[in-house]
Amino acid sequence: METADKLVRLQDLRQFLAGGSLEDNLQRQAEQAALLVGADHCSIMLINSGSGEEMRMSMYARHGDLPDAALHASIGTGEGICGHVLASGEALFVEDIGRSPFALLARRPDAAGRALMAAPVRIGDKIIGVVNVSGARFDPLDLPLLDIVASLIGKSIQVSQLQRVLDSRFAQLALLQEAQHKVGEQVRTAYQNPEDVARILARAFFREMTKAGFASGQIVSAATELIDQLNRQLQADGKAA
The missing domain is CATH 1.10.10 (Arc Repressor Mutant, subunit A)
Known part of the structure; x- marks a missing residue:
């Protein structure tokens, strides 16, 4: 995807950060994130229980077909690829999931040739979830872009919660x-x-x-x-x- 196209899509993502319900925002952002980096699948997982090492995440939005197990999964710190990102606090780029150290953590471990990226969703210095994308191929330069998307998702969630509290x-x-x-x-x-x-x-x-x-x-x-x-x-x- 050309750099100019990516910038246009990133601008589109910013336009609805504070509009609509949180659920609608997250769903649109999952779709836009996938389009932005050329991914086939995107999921947004957010912490919904626990704290510290007991934190657990579940899926709040998705784009593309995902295994049924993923839709209702509860992921803890260090569990699976998203749990690894939650624990490390670092964005992850995997060129070929089937031939990587993370193959056993993948939901499709036999998907040789599939690329994956994941980035923590933050509000300030607090990690509140993970955005995960997969596709046939990604450029390593797409990872900083996904990191920006994750930060915008965090801002959207913060604004939505603040609006609810103020109401x-x-x-x-x-x-x-x-x-x-x-x-x-x-x-x-x-x-x-x-x-x-x-x-x-x-x-x-x-x-x-x-x-x-x-x-x-x-x-x-x-x-x-x-x-x-x-x-x-x-x-x-x-x-x-």
């Missing part, structure tokens, strides 16, 4: 209170693991109900109502599918 006054207060409870931590709004945010909101919900004088049974009733609302949402989603 909820309760979420703002809960995150600020959580930061204040941690000694030496700056009080700031930054990217948070979605699972961590859910726990923070749950703790804030419990504290506020306790402060307001609600009894244990009443707090249990409130939690039951949340579960009922979730069940109704899941049923509605199932009918719409």
Whole structure:
């Protein structure tokens, strides 16, 4: 792919960083990332649970056909190629996956002649996921380009989460209170693991109900109502599918 074409596509990628839902953005970015580097497949995996060495990622967006096992996989630090990139924090270029030290980690280990690149998705100095592309052939100069794409994906995710937090006054207060409870931590709004945010909101919900004088049974009733609302949402989603 000519350099001019790559720059045009990179500019296209920037145009929708802050527009639409996070899910739509990620899907479009997976497609654009594949087009940008001439890949057949692209996947965006993000951390959705754990911390440190216990972090785990799952797939949030993809382009091209991928094995069924990959669509629902939970990848931990050091597991597979994406887990290796998550652990190392370094972008990876593999000219021929079938003839490389990473062959046993690949989901298609018999795919001799297939090239692969992967780059960590960051927000600041924090790695929150990995973007992975594969195809018949890549130029080593495509790796810095994929690194730029990964950084733009990170910015998109950060903007989306900040917008969601700003839409909820309760979420703002809960995150600020959580930061204040941690000694030496700056009080700031930054990217948070979605699972961590859910726990923070749950703790804030419990504290506020306790402060307001609600009894244990009443707090249990409130939690039951949340579960009922979730069940109704899941049923509605199932009918719409």
